[in-house]
Amino acid sequence: MPRSSPPTAFEATPSAGEYRQDIEIVRRTLALHPGVFRYQTPRKLSQHLARLERDFVGAGSLEQRFLVLSRFMATIRCGHSQCNPYNQSKSVVQSLFERPTKLPLEFDWIAGRMVVLADRSGTGLLAGTEILTIDGEAAPRLLERLVPYARADGSNDAKRVAQMAMRNIDRWETFDIYQGLILPPRPAGFHLSYRTPDGRLGAGDFKGVTAEQRRANRHTLETDGTSEPFWTWEMEDGVAILTMPSWVMYNSTWKWEPWLADRLASLRGAKGLVIDLRENEGGNECGNAIFARLSDKDLQFEGYRQLVRYRRSPQELDAYLDTWDASFRAIGENATDAGGGFYELGREGSDTIPSITPRITVPVAALIGPACSSATFSFARRARESGLVRLFGEPSGGNLRGINGNGYFFVRLPASGLEFDMPIIGNFAQTPQPDRGVVPDVLITRSIADIAAKRDTPKAAAKAWVATL
Known part of the structure; x- marks a missing residue:
């Protein structure tokens, strides 16, 4: 059986050979990663892997191995490839993240x-x-x-x-984790x-x-297992402010759809709606429920090609590839051979957003920033493409060339006990795109003076825009 956590005081310390086996699992698993060569060449990946093996095997502690593996994962330049703190074993969490080392x-x-x-x-x-x-x-x-x-x-x-x-x-x-180490x-x-x-x-x-x-002192609610709303809806000077710090609904029992529908239906007496997504990395495609009410006809968006790198995951790796959906192991079996080692699933499923009622007839603005890098990146992209939502703030995270995600393997390394997330579907733009996120319609950055005066200039600008239409 593969080891699922670091060795305890009663277990033998893994050998150098066992740590090398961890890296062999990394190497073989990355052959399934759809975006591993999006921003690097095979030669560069081989160089990074050689350095990873040298430093990982030579590391003297779990802390050092976590840093070495995390830095390697960052070289893939994929916003969804990481040593995810939420998916580590309890012993790793306790050892690395629960330290009294945080800057106050x-x-x-x-x-x-x-x-x-x-x-x-x-x-x-x-x-x-x-x-x-x-x-x-x-x-x-x-x-x-x-x-x-x-x-x-x-x-x-x-x-x-x-x-x-x-x-x-x-x-x-993220800062606490790496600063603490x-x-x-x-x-x-x-x-x-x-x-x-x-x-x-x-x-x-x-x-x-x-x-x-x-x-x-945390400013947001835990989403896992909660039935309580973790979005807020407030009226400020006749403008509705919808603050959505997360769209991660996978483990929540909160019925967000009726909550949101009730509030959107109440907008007739408001001057407009401002949606604050600045702290929201993504999760479920909750923004589609807003777009669906912004038009009296179905919305069509240019889709990204959905590509995978395998027909079926190698059975000898399956023991290390944890996931919530067994179908991910055979996701490419019925896909079309796209050449170059890729298999095409088709365009992403949210290319078309069916129109629903009641319609939102007031102006809608959204606040975005670098955190918006998954479903919220997609929301920002569709807002610019459709012109139905005016964007304020700073450029989004993600990348217009396409991002990786939609399904994951949680790769668990037996000797070290460390985990990393590996997305299995790559979204690739149909036409050439710049290597950046979505630039808002109105670019506004906060200054030190704004922070000192507790001014939220992007929010103020968005409120002023919707109130004057």
């Missing part, structure tokens, strides 16, 4: 500068304070060290930077130097916080 701040990166959103240390740093150094290391230098571990599609570096912000909206923040606090805590919004310089020691303390 919430912050964003503004033009490469670390800017405080909230101080959880009790010291009283104001929003808009810039962190200059952490234990003597310049904050921009720390960002440079962290970005190579971030997952994003192609050259969409804004998505990589956004992952290393700490907004406290996820159970495990790369730059943990000293016994006295973190020594920070900073500049306040009024220009004063300061410094001090800040004690690291635990995972429990971090979660106590």
Whole structure:
């Protein structure tokens, strides 16, 4: 039986040969990855794999192996290929993510500068304070060290930077994970130097916080297993504000469709609707329920080719390929040979969105940003293509050339006990596209001054637009 977690004190430490077998599983599994050569050549992949094997086998700890494997996965330049903290074993989670090593701040990166959103240390740093150094290391230098571990599609570096912000909206923040392994606090805590919004310089020691303390201040609800709404609907100056921090509905029992339908039906007396997707990576195609009410006829969108790299997954690998749908193992059996090692499933299923009533007759705007990289990337793309939703904010995550997803194998490595997510369907654009995300109709970025003054300029601009039509 394959080992599913790192060895305990009562088990033998895996041998170098067993760790090499982990990498052989990585190598063979990536032959099934539809986007592995989207942004790199076979020669470059071979070089990355050779380096991975050398460093993974030579690593002296689970922490080092996790970092080595995570950095390798980032070289694929796929926003859905990662060592996913949500899919690791309990022992890996406890060992790597539940450490009291977290910086007691919430912050964003503004033009490469670390800017405080909230101080959880009790010291009283104001929003808009810039962190200059952490234990003597310049904050921009720390960002440079962290970005190579971030997952994003192609050259969409804004998505990589956004992952290393700490907004406290996820159970495990990407920054917390990698900062805790790369730059943990000293016994006295973190020594920070900073500049306040009024220009004063300061410094001090800040004690690291635990995972429990971090979660106590989390801004979003846990979606797994909840029956409670995790979206909000508010009226501001006659404009409806729909905030949707996640579309991940797979393990939720909340009936979001009737909740959303009831609120959209109430819009007749409103000036307009603003949908806030800025913290939303994606999940289910919940945005289709909005598009379906924006037109009196079915909506047609140019589809992406859906390609896979295998007829059936190799049976000798199946023990390591976990998934929720057994049909994924034979997803290419009835596909058309597209040449070049690909099999075509067809266009993505949401090319056509059937119209439903009641229609939304008020203007609709959406706030987007680099986090929008899966279903929310698709929503932003359709908004630009249709012109039915005006986009405000910053360019999305994802990539117009196509992203990988729709189905996954959770690859579990027996010797190390580590897991990585591997998408099995690649969406490829029918016509040449730029190597970037969706650029909003109205490009607005937040400034340090906005943060200090607690101004939400993209939201204000969107509200003003819908209110004046």
